[in-house]
Amino acid sequence: MADTGWPGCAKSLKGVVLDMCGVLYDSGEGDGVAIPGSIEAVKKLKASDLQLRFCTNETQATREKFVAKLQRLGFDISVSEVFSPAPAALAVLKERGLRPHLLVYDGVLPEFDSVDKTNPNCVVIGDAAENFSYQNLNEAFRVLIGLEKPVLFSLGQGRYYKETDGLKLDVGVYMKALEYACDLQAEVIGKPSPMFFQSVLSDMGLQPHEALMIGDDLVNDVGGAQHCGMKGVQVRTGKYSHLPWFVALTSPLFFVPVLIVMKLHQHRTGCL
């Protein structure tokens, strides 16, 4: 057998991609809170010879503001290391000459400043949270149903995420709503889109089997990465943190020493 199993992957591992919300921090009032151990985990990964990138479906702020928040929480992260759907969507819109009707969180609007939004010929939805009012969703629906060839872009397809005050509906729920209303299929930009993972791999200059994705979402993080040929590991923080002992067992803090030991010593142990 070639190096396709976990120990083989660890041997050839050259890069790690971390999901952010639910892995590094829980969102909520203000900046949210860092998940215990995650700041140290990022430090240790950066001190290793593994490449590190961050991959988020966060669409409630511009990438710059989002990274500034993470820095305030204590993370050593820069904008160029972070991949998020809004800049990827902007590139697609410009490439295809599309003019979007936006149903997104106010904070992410500046990402779309440079695109023509008059007489829209597509709809872009992100995690708009409270902006997902009946009126706003109906307006997006009317734009779509009025187009000869309706095009809907969804910045992610998550079902829900965890904030400090509980679970909250994510953009995928509203994507399904508009898909049903207009009898169409949305184009997903962000995880688990293979194109999105590929852009992260390209930035690291790595092949899929050389990179590992760590996330709290089985479909969007782990499944999306595996679909690209990457390894995927699911932590039990974030939306899966209902059982406290899982946190200690499977937080990034637990994985990082294992990864580094396996990488540095090329051990074929620690199969997950």
Next chain:
Amino acid sequence: MADTGWPGCAKSLKGVVLDMCGVLYDSGEGDGVAIPGSIEAVKKLKASDLQLRFCTNETQATREKFVAKLQRLGFDISVSEVFSPAPAALAVLKERGLRPHLLVYDGVLPEFDSVDKTNPNCVVIGDAAENFSYQNLNEAFRVLIGLEKPVLFSLGQGRYYKETDGLKLDVGVYMKALEYACDLQAEVIGKPSPMFFQSVLSDMGLQPHEALMIGDDLVNDVGGAQHCGMKGVQVRTGKYSHLPWFVALTSPLFFVPVLIVMKLHQHRTGCL
């Protein structure tokens, strides 16, 4: 061949079931407006020897208030002739001992006055319109995700309907949203549920092949009726009335004389 084709059906026809919104009237500000010809069509049907019932997925008002509105518009309709999802849902809740969390339009709340709503163990959604805020949908989601066996009832599964100021998202869109969020399948009460059509047939004392459904929705009216063994006819008023000439061609006013002539004279002509 038995009497399964249209002329045969017309020969044995003993009852007609009319959809309401988009067939008899267009909803909108105030009471909405009667569709030209529909008041006369109801009159002619009542004067014939055909039984007549009304079947609606309207869930923005109690049946009493809804019928009063239709009467103000000029229709000869009584409460006992109208079948709507809320009373049907109430019967199901009581039969199964379920306590609902309601996400419905304020006007229909009184229909559920008699059911215990403390410590809910299911969710009921109707066409809540502006009540489909992010906060309200999230609250319904949290109730469902917190249940060991989540049960979601949807009062209809329509995609959208037409009001005087344009198309509006219907309850089915939010049903799909919650189905995706919680990875479950809703139980639909109302059209096109076979149980709902069966209750109308039972009330008329007719077999399915003896009744005809006339509606503006291909899935919920025509498809639902046909699935029960009834005949279904789609009018082009309501959500399909973009082309004005369709209105004259396929409004109930057009069908009624054809039906009555076919019924009374037992003609085998006029196959649709």
